[in-house]
Amino acid sequence: xxxxxxxxxxxxxxxWEAQLRKGCLDLAILASLWETRLYGLEILRVLEQNxxxxxAEGTVYPILSRLKEEGLLQSEWVEAEGGHPRKYYWLTAAGxxxxxxxxxxxxxxxxxxxLLLEPVLNGKERS
Amino acid sequence: xxxSACEPVxxxxxxxxxxxxxxxxxARRQDFLRELRAHVMDRLEQMTAPSExxxxxxxxxxxxxxxIARTYRMEMILRSSSWSLSPLAVLxxxxxxxxxGIQGYAVFVVALVGYLIAASxxxxxxxxxxxxxxxxxxxxxxxxxxxxFPVQHGVEYLAPYFIPIAILVGYLSTFGTTLLIRFLxxxxxxxxxxx
Numbered sequence: 001x002x003x004x005x006x007x008x009x010x011x012x013x014x015x016w017e018a019q020l021r022k023g024c025l026d027l028a029i030l031a032s033l034w035e036t037r038l039y040g041l042e043i044l045r046v047l048e049q050n051x052x053x054x055x056a057e058g059t060v061y062p063i064l065s066r067l068k069e070e071g072l073l074q075s076e077w078v079e080a081e082g083g084h085p086r087k088y089y090w091l092t093a094a095g096x097x098x099x100x101x102x103x104x105x106x107x108x109x110x111x112x113x114x115l116l117l118e119p120v121l122n123g124k125e126r127s
Numbered sequence: 128x129x130x131s132a133c134e135p136v137x138x139x140x141x142x143x144x145x146x147x148x149x150x151x152x153x154a155r156r157q158d159f160l161r162e163l164r165a166h167v168m169d170r171l172e173q174m175t176a177p178s179e180x181x182x183x184x185x186x187x188x189x190x191x192x193x194x195i196a197r198t199y200r201m202e203m204i205l206r207s208s209s210w211s212l213s214p215l216a217v218l219x220x221x222x223x224x225x226x227x228g229i230q231g232y233a234v235f236v237v238a239l240v241g242y243l244i245a246a247s248x249x250x251x252x253x254x255x256x257x258x259x260x261x262x263x264x265x266x267x268x269x270x271x272x273x274x275x276f277p278v279q280h281g282v283e284y285l286a287p288y289f290i291p292i293a294i295l296v297g298y299l300s301t302f303g304t305t306l307l308i309r310f311l312x313x314x315x316x317x318x319x320x321x322x
Contacts, residue, residue, distance in 0.1 A: 039165075040162060040165070040166055041165075041166050041169045041170070056188070056189065056190030056191075056194055056195070057166070057188050057189045057190065058163060058166075058189040058190035058194065058195040058198070059190055059194065059195065059198040061159065061162055061163060061166070061195070061199075062159075062195065062198045062199035062201075062202040062203065063198075063202055065159065065199070065202065065203065066202040066203060069203070083172070084165055084168050085165065086165050086169075087158075087161075087162045087165065
């Protein structure tokens with residue numbers, strides 16, 4: 001019981017949040033490419049608009065490299081008029097299949113977890 | 128756009144990142160750096176006259192070179208050499224694993240010991256040519272032995288076949304270690320994904 005009653009370290013919630021964000025990045029990056037091809041900064045903007053997923057912007061690029069290595073994404077350098085070239089990414093057929101199955105998993109996972117959290121949230125409101 | 132205020136800061140940043148990723152292949156490293164540079168340029172182009180401070184802020188939002196290099200390693204660690212049969216590539220990868228905790232360290236030690244055993248057999252095969260009386264497979268009261276100076280004790284076995292057998296055993300040790308490491312890497316990566 002003494003273990004349970006210990007107060008958590010102040011940074012443990014932050015750490016948990018950081019891990020959760022990191023774990024969702026693959027899902028969010030693949031989802032951002034569902035409709036169109038985008039380059040790195042555009043992907044970041046989509047993520048910034050819809051969530052607070054990214055802590056250090058540069059960490060998105062290694063993930064993009066890995067997703068490409070895994071065959072989920074394809075990329076190409078495109079010369080922009082009057083600007084510098086940008087590396088565009090788009091989903092491969094395998095990437096499309098993957099994000100669909102990830103989205104389904106996420107949906108049922110979140111629904112179940114929300115059910116579990118309902119009494120917790122209600123209890124908080126009561127007190 | 129005038130980026131003269133930013134260039135020294137950017138050059139320093141990318142030189143540092145370049146050196147942190149020096150173990151990547153040239154093509155992959157250049158492509159990755161080019162992409163990050165494009166990101167920084169895009170961010171700076173949104174500003175009318177970016178100052179040195181603006182540039183520092185853009186780089187700060189990107190993350191430190193160390194942070195980016197570490198993320199890159201963790202993301203690519205399995206891809207880069209899990210299919211390579213070269214002991215050097217495997218050792219390099221497992222050396223990077225040592226930062227990932229005790230499991231990574233154990234894998235590195237296994238790789239190192241395995242390849243050292245393999246190397247000692249190759250060296251014995253080579254030395255047999257120059258020191259035929261000192262190097263070979265000997266069994267004495269003290270147990271089996273491969274080499275002893277100034278003079279070997281015990282009875283020599285397999286004398287005419289020692290060199291091809293030592294080369295074969297060396298090769299099998301190399302190959303076996305690589306297979307074992309590849310297995311461990313995939314096993315641990317599954318563990319990591321589960322966590």
